Amino acid sequence: MAAETFKVPDLGTDDTVEVIEVLVKPGDTLKLNDSIVVLESDKAAMEIPATQTGVVKEVLVKVGAQVKTGTPLLVIESASVASSAATSAPASAGAAAAKPAAKVEAAPVPAEASASAPKASKGVETIAIPDLGGAADVEVIDILVKVGDTVKKEQGLITLETDKAAMEVPSPKAGKVVAIKIKLGDKVAQGAVILDMEVTSAMAADKPAAASAPKPQSVVAPAAAATFTLADGGAPVPNSGPTSGSVTLAPASVATAAAPNPNAEIYAGPAVRMLARQLGVDLSQVTGSGGKGRIVKEDVQAFVKSRLQNPASAPAATSGSGAGLPAIADIDFSKFGPVEIVEMSKLHRVTALNMTKNWLNVPHVTQFDEADITDLETFRNEQKALADKKGVKLTPLPFIIKACAKALAEHPQFNVSLHSSGAKLIQKKYVNIGVAVATPAGLMVPVVKNADQKSIWQIAKELAELSAKAKDRKLAREDMEGACFTISSLGNIGGSGFTPIVNAPEVAIMGVSKASIKPVWKNNQFVPRTMLPFSLSYDHRAVNGVDGGMFCTYLASLLGDIRLMML
């Protein structure tokens, strides 16, 4: 047995990175691929796996240490040397990193990619998933760009996630995105086409030889930001050097990227994510104590401890159970007839989790009312010709959005969020209205910003654009942020009332049902009026019943006489 120094493998950069977790201690027996430390740059976090077996004699770094390629990490009494890459890394791998041409190459096009890849037109290149070290069925959890975006070289295009790591795939080129060929939730492997890019000429000119001779369906693999690839099972493994011939991925990025992704705010390394999964902890509920709010293992452990000590206050850890509630048992339905197991989309799972959280956390009250929209409908129908001319579909919904914006301005107690301390309210001075949009993939809630300041035409136009984007899964994170209040409309479907679930941290939501002509007692006789049934669910911690009633009455009066909206 010989003592050997285990060093930081090639990071593909000369920059220093921070040690954010040390996962071993003296005396530990290391197996191949055991994680040793977690390193973090300003772009990503990555685990460094053991490339040899042995017993840890000494740990040479502490949390917070700044390290770079070649920095000694451990002294190991080595049992067997599985790879000399790590111990000899600096010279050979450093040379690899210094060769940018080796980082970009034409990736082989698998049959399915060839079939689906459109013929690249002049100046348009197809960007594909690079070598994932053999990993297949890796899930796309985030799409970070949209058609029309101008992308810089190395800018993240998508985020992939395996059981062990999340990673951004950086762009190998600068250019403009002309088509996205991938969807959230897709399971991908090397060669799958991500997007088509109109590469800026400067970048096109410096294409390396291997990539610059595109065959009809040539694919450009993203450049390596560091020489880590995904091994089977997804653990980042240092490359053995320039001879590997594989294009490598950016290091595992914690999901900090912008997009409609529930994990977007979660800042945690793969080891922490794995621990959370093992313990059934929803990381979105854990407060990070590390730098920049990063969640460390101790935070997960403290979270579990606090939940065990205070089970009554524990929110659901999953969409199906938690909060001290008895779980609903899985049943073998195949005993009763044929069944099929269908994977829920990520969006569906997120929606389910949010619904559970909101249902369990918010003490709901739902008030029902009706608005007489006879005059509104007459007016709306009179505008049809103008609407057609403007190319805008004028449904009752833009009027309802405008009325809600006015009602929120007049009843500011509905335009608040509760602070987690339970002792403060956050009063909002802006009026943004979210609208639930059903899409084949699940429910999305784009937001009409500053609806109080917009005309009904503007709102109608924006609503059409947002709902089209939602249905095409093109909504950006900004399109779904910042709602003060939500409207869920089933008006085109039917029903006479329902109890929508408050979209916390908002405190109220309106449910719109289908308008119909009803006999209404007016001036000592029944007259036919178009009545719109609606409901208002509110958080009874923030809003009392009287206010709920007054809000509904006010809303009904605005919809009954839209001139009031101008006052």
Ligand code: CAO
């Ligand atoms: N009463 C009667 N008719 C109504 C109505 C109402 N409350 N609301 C809409 N309609 C009519 C419209 O006028 C339109 O009829 P015409 O084509 O004859 O003009 C028709 O229903 C279809 O409207 P629409 O659905 O295209 O447009 P919208 O502005 O009402 O709604 C949007 C837009 C994006 C909200 C909708 O397309 C959608 O996705 N609805 C589903 C909402 C949903 O899933 N809610 C979640 C419920 S549970 O959380």
